[in-house]
Amino acid sequence: MDATETTEQAVARTLAEAADLRSAYPRVLRLMAEGLGWAFAAAWEPGSDGAPPLRCVASWWEDPTYDPFEGVTCSLALAAGEGLPGRVWETGQPDWIVDVTRDQNFPRARVAKTVGLRTALCFPARSVRGVVAVVELFDTSPREPDVELLRTLTGLGDQMGLAIERRRAEEAAHIGERRNRAMLAAALDAVIAIDHRGRILDFNPAAERTFGYEAGAVIGEDMADLIVPPSLRERHRAGLARFLATGDGPVLDRRVELIGMRADGSEFPLELTITRIDLPGPPTFTGYVRDITERKHQEAELRASRARMVQAADEARRRLERDLHDGAQQRLVGLALDLRLARSRMDSAPDEAARLLEEATDELAAATRELRELARGIHPAVLTEGGLEPALRTLVTRAALPTVLTVAAAVRHAPPIEVTAYFTVAEALTNVARYAEATEVEVELSYDNGSLIVEVRDDGRGGADAAGGTGLRGLADRVAALDGRLDIHSPPGEGTVVRAEIPCAS
Amino acid sequence: MRIVLPLAGGEPNPRGSVLPLGRERRSDDNAGVRTVLIVDDHDGFRHRARRLLEAEGWDVLGEACDASEALRAAAELKPEVVLLDVHLPDVSGLYLAQALSGDAAVVLTSSRDASDFADRLSGSGACGFVPKAELSGDALDALLP
Numbered sequence: 001m002d003a004t005e006t007t008e009q010a011v012a013r014t015l016a017e018a019a020d021l022r023s024a025y026p027r028v029l030r031l032m033a034e035g036l037g038w039a040f041a042a043a044w045e046p047g048s049d050g051a052p053p054l055r056c057v058a059s060w061w062e063d064p065t066y067d068p069f070e071g072v073t074c075s076l077a078l079a080a081g082e083g084l085p086g087r088v089w090e091t092g093q094p095d096w097i098v099d100v101t102r103d104q105n106f107p108r109a110r111v112a113k114t115v116g117l118r119t120a121l122c123f124p125a126r127s128v129r130g131v132v133a134v135v136e137l138f139d140t141s142p143r144e145p146d147v148e149l150l151r152t153l154t155g156l157g158d159q160m161g162l163a164i165e166r167r168r169a170e171e172a173a174h175i176g177e178r179r180n181r182a183m184l185a186a187a188l189d190a191v192i193a194i195d196h197r198g199r200i201l202d203f204n205p206a207a208e209r210t211f212g213y214e215a216g217a218v219i220g221e222d223m224a225d226l227i228v229p230p231s232l233r234e235r236h237r238a239g240l241a242r243f244l245a246t247g248d249g250p251v252l253d254r255r256v257e258l259i260g261m262r263a264d265g266s267e268f269p270l271e272l273t274i275t276r277i278d279l280p281g282p283p284t285f286t287g288y289v290r291d292i293t294e295r296k297h298q299e300a301e302l303r304a305s306r307a308r309m310v311q312a313a314d315e316a317r318r319r320l321e322r323d324l325h326d327g328a329q330q331r332l333v334g335l336a337l338d339l340r341l342a343r344s345r346m347d348s349a350p351d352e353a354a355r356l357l358e359e360a361t362d363e364l365a366a367a368t369r370e371l372r373e374l375a376r377g378i379h380p381a382v383l384t385e386g387g388l389e390p391a392l393r394t395l396v397t398r399a400a401l402p403t404v405l406t407v408a409a410a411v412r413h414a415p416p417i418e419v420t421a422y423f424t425v426a427e428a429l430t431n432v433a434r435y436a437e438a439t440e441v442e443v444e445l446s447y448d449n450g451s452l453i454v455e456v457r458d459d460g461r462g463g464a465d466a467a468g469g470t471g472l473r474g475l476a477d478r479v480a481a482l483d484g485r486l487d488i489h490s491p492p493g494e495g496t497v498v499r500a501e502i503p504c505a506s
Numbered sequence: 507m508r509i510v511l512p513l514a515g516g517e518p519n520p521r522g523s524v525l526p527l528g529r530e531r532r533s534d535d536n537a538g539v540r541t542v543l544i545v546d547d548h549d550g551f552r553h554r555a556r557r558l559l560e561a562e563g564w565d566v567l568g569e570a571c572d573a574s575e576a577l578r579a580a581a582e583l584k585p586e587v588v589l590l591d592v593h594l595p596d597v598s599g600l601y602l603a604q605a606l607s608g609d610a611a612v613v614l615t616s617s618r619d620a621s622d623f624a625d626r627l628s629g630s631g632a633c634g635f636v637p638k639a640e641l642s643g644d645a646l647d648a649l650l651p
């Protein structure tokens with residue numbers, strides 16, 4: 001067996017055993033240079049994107065004479081076609097230069113001459129993606145091209161190409177794995193993976209937060225025991241068993257709402273999607289879980305507030321009917337009776353008839369007054385005609401207590417905003433008159449950050465309960481329906497501030 | 507017995523919305539002064555009803571402002587007619603009519619319209635219904651059995 005064959009076998013063995021070509025390069029370069037009698041060896045690879053410039057990634061030499069040559073080699077970045085490595089990269093064919101110091105396309109010619117290197121050969125390492133690296137060998141004496149040697153080295157180059165490709169694939173897989181880990185760690189949803197027996201394989205940080213367990217404590221444990229409420233456990237296990245037996249998984253790949261259980265035993269509503277991970281071997285599953293307690297709460301509050309508004313509207317209608325019936329309608333009934341009696345007395349007792357007509361006129365005036373009051377309570381005409389500022393001015397002059405009105409700017413707003421602001425003040429003033437024992441009231445309209453601010457402040461006894469009377473509750477619903485908020489600040493003994501903030505940006 | 511309620515846009519009712527609840531039967535044999543008890547919680551109405559009916563020759567024996575007073579007064583005064591408000595503070599006039607109708611002719615009244623009570627008037631034992639605004643001696647007379 002000659003030196004070439006021995007070298008070929010040694011290099012092939014090294015490559016086959018190498019876990020990582022980067023660490024195998026020095027040994028491979030040494031085996032080639034020593035075995036074939038060359039003085040200096042270097043390997044070149046492109047950047048991580050697989051494209052030039054090429055850079056020297058490993059080199060081997062024994063004689064310190066060549067240190068300067070190594071220094072220059074390591075400092076170079078060669079484009080495709082540039083220098084010996086660039087040429088071989090571009091053509092994909094091995095090359096041989098008998099005297100590099102005379103070569104027109106050899107940037108290291110001067111330092112080669114200085115250290116005494118003359119002949120160079122270079123061959124590509126190829127994979128299915130083409131050339132992935134090139135290797136060059138240098139020697140001191142001029143050597144004529146050896147076609148057989150080049151063929152052998154090109155064969156070795158292809159083995160190196162495979163090794164490089166293998167390393168790239170492993171790196172890519174490693175990066176993918178790291179990326180998946182990072183995504184799981186940053187996910188807002190709880191992500192839990194289980195095997196076919198229901199044992200936890202993966203439990204991300206969001207799952208730790210959601211369920212109150214540490215991943216380290218639950219990996220390998222039975223998931224159902226930990227996070228499925230006892231009442232649902234059998235169903236869960238039966239579903240898993242059925243899928244394993246029949247492949248029938250009705251909950252797979254769609255959104256379902258269930259109840260989960262935290263480490264402290266408390267239960268909460270959750271939203272879940274389960275996906276089967278398609279890998280060889282027994283099936284594994286990934287669940288994406290979201291705690292929807294807050295959403296459920298908001299939905300319930302929205303439903304309750306809608307129901308309250310409907311109820312309030314119905315109640316207002318009933319009250320209106322009662323007010324009409326007890327007030328104006330009774331007056332008109334009385335009026336009808338008075339008039340009928342007056343007519344019957346017109347001839348027989350004209351004086352009495354005249355007195356009855358007088359009474360009827362008073363009754364009519366009272367009915368008219370009551371109807372006007374009622375109509376104003378339903379919706380004040382001045383609000384439609386003149387807007388919030390004049391409507392509030394009228395309201396304030398009719399208030400039971402001395403009331404000061406301050407309006408930042410008399411601007412018109414959409415009817416729902418004006419009506420809500422008006423009734424906030426009206427309701428607050430009614431409450432002040434009824435409960436507050438105040439001596440004076442301030443009503444202020446201002447603007448802040450695209451919102452209309454309505455404030456009613458009194459110097460009464462405070463202690464008003466926002467959750468109390470239906471009036472305030474109804475107002476809060478109204479304001480909330482306009483995306484605003486109603487706050488009541490009423491410390492005992494310090495008066496009350498009712499403050500509505502209603503978005504009005506136009 | 508079937509009660510046909512006056513409908514808007516239907517045949518005009520010759521007596522407006524005055525509604526007989528029993529078989530219509532004019533009694534001419536009893537043409538003397540009629541006696542009546544007025545039951546209503548509303549002072550103003552009682553006062554006006556009394557004035558009106560008296561002006562038309564009726565004998566108003568008394569007034570009552572709730573059901574218990576009405577029962578007492580009816581037993582004591584024995585009126586021929588009880589003019590009874592449907593809405594009383596203690597018991598509904600519809601129930602009270604049943605209790606009173608054995609001894610007197612009960613005419614229900616209200617500031618609401620007969621149609622507001624659906625078919626509940628007919629089962630009350632009253633012989634008729636007159637809206638308050640249309641009250642008169644003649645209107646009552648027309649409803650009596």
